[in-house]
Amino acid sequence: MNSYLTPSKFARIRFPSSSRGGIKGGVSRAIMFILLLALLPACGLIDHDNPWIYAETPVPDGHPIIVTVGDSIAAGWMDCQEVVCKGIEFDWWQNAIPDTIVLSRGIGSSTTSDLLENWSRDTGGADVVIVLSGVNDVAYGASAEEIIANFEAMTARAHKDGITLVISTIMPSDSTLPERQPIVEEVNTFLLSHDDWLIMDLHAEMSDPANPGYLRRDEIAHEGSAHPNERGYARMTAFVRDWWQTNFGG
Numbered sequence: 001m002n003s004y005l006t007p008s009k010f011a012r013i014r015f016p017s018s019s020r021g022g023i024k025g026g027v028s029r030a031i032m033f034i035l036l037l038a039l040l041p042a043c044g045l046i047d048h049d050n051p052w053i054y055a056e057t058p059v060p061d062g063h064p065i066i067v068t069v070g071d072s073i074a075a076g077w078m079d080c081q082e083v084v085c086k087g088i089e090f091d092w093w094q095n096a097i098p099d100t101i102v103l104s105r106g107i108g109s110s111t112t113s114d115l116l117e118n119w120s121r122d123t124g125g126a127d128v129v130i131v132l133s134g135v136n137d138v139a140y141g142a143s144a145e146e147i148i149a150n151f152e153a154m155t156a157r158a159h160k161d162g163i164t165l166v167i168s169t170i171m172p173s174d175s176t177l178p179e180r181q182p183i184v185e186e187v188n189t190f191l192l193s194h195d196d197w198l199i200m201d202l203h204a205e206m207s208d209p210a211n212p213g214y215l216r217r218d219e220i221a222h223e224g225s226a227h228p229n230e231r232g233y234a235r236m237t238a239f240v241r242d243w244w245q246t247n248f249g250g
Contacts, residue, residue: 066102068093069115069122070132073171075106077227092233093130096240111137112150119157129163132202134170134187135226139177144186151187155197167191169203172214175226181213198247205239206232 068074076092093102105122107114112133115122123129131154137147151167158165169188176184184203191199206228208216219232228236 063101064127065125066093066097066100066128066130067123067126068102068104068106068130068132070106070168071110071136072106072108073135073227074132075104075108076233077106077108092237093240096237097244098241106132109136111140111142112147112154113137113142116150116153116157119154123158123161123163126163128166129158130166130168130200132168132171134184135173135175138170138180138183139173139175139226142183144183144190147183147187148190151191164198166198166200168200171202171226172207172212173226174214174220174224176213184213200240200243202236202239206236 074093091102091104093104094100103126110133112131115131115133131151134147137150147170154167155165157163169191170184172184188201188203191197192201206215206219208214214220215228215232219228219235221227221229221232
């Protein structure tokens with residue numbers, strides 16, 4: 001048996017029930033909770049750089065492990081403006097690549113530099129790594145040269161580690177200012193020029209034909225958002241499924 005690490009975002013902490021109810025008991029429990037939160041980082045139980053809690057899960061021998069890394073779009077972060085949907089994540093990758101085990105390690109606000117910094121931790125044990133990143137780099141002011149250098153470094157690391165690497169073009173996004181669009185175009189042109197790299201062109205698939213560089217108006221969570229809505233993720237899922245079948249045969 002081999003194994004892989006699966007993330008769980010929520011760790012529930014239960015306090016013993018107290019027969020002393022009322023305000024005093026509630027305040028005491030609140031103080032205990034605050035003290036515990038203060039102690040957890042010192043104990044190494046909370047990693048502020050990576051909020052995921054990893055637990056080891058068995059995987060049948062010979063079963064390929066696909067790891068997806070990137071930002072909140074990669075993580076499937078739903079931002080629907082309704083309270084019930086805010087911040088909910090779902091594993092759209094598993095729907096896109098059926099009959100496989102897909103481990104999603106997308107983290108909100110992360111950049112290509114973050115992916116490189118945490119490469120060994122987040123891709124360990126993977127057979128295939130899919131990278132969906134770059135939107136935040138552009139929004140935070142990175143140059144095309146910096147982003148390209150990071151993708152080149154990921155390719156070198158993957159080759160060294162014996163990992164098959166798939167890179168998506170940078171997604172269209174309302175968070176990308178008009179003056180920053182040329183950076184997205186330069187990076188994506190560079191990626192697509194590499195015939196020897198496995199490139200998944202989500203930018204072309206998701207870009208609004210009437211307004212290139214931005215998501216379709218009926219597929220965006222809301223104006224100004226970087227995130228697709230359910231309809232947008234459905235398009236992404238169908239595209240990735242077809243791309244995967246074409247390049248990996250099922």
